Amino acid sequence: MANTSSAIKRIRQAKRRDARNQHNASRLKTQVRKLTRALGGNDAASAKDLLKPTISVVDKSVQKGVLKKNTASRIKSRLTRRVRSLAPSKA
16 A cells, blocks of 8 residues: 555545546447448448447557557558448449
């Protein structure tokens, strides 16, 4: 247990930070999961609709420190590629 007032304050701050980080990480995973389910169901229309908000959440996660920049780029690239592969080819 913390003995000093500064240590007690640090514990309070850490709890708030952990809750905030957990919320942001959960929001990211939920959004990516929604898009992945739409892709798994071959639902091209809803997958296309979900792509833009998913990319937005991924970018916000980078700003908040949940993801690194290159990791976010990789996620966005893979999801975009999968959404485009569902769309009928214009030949």
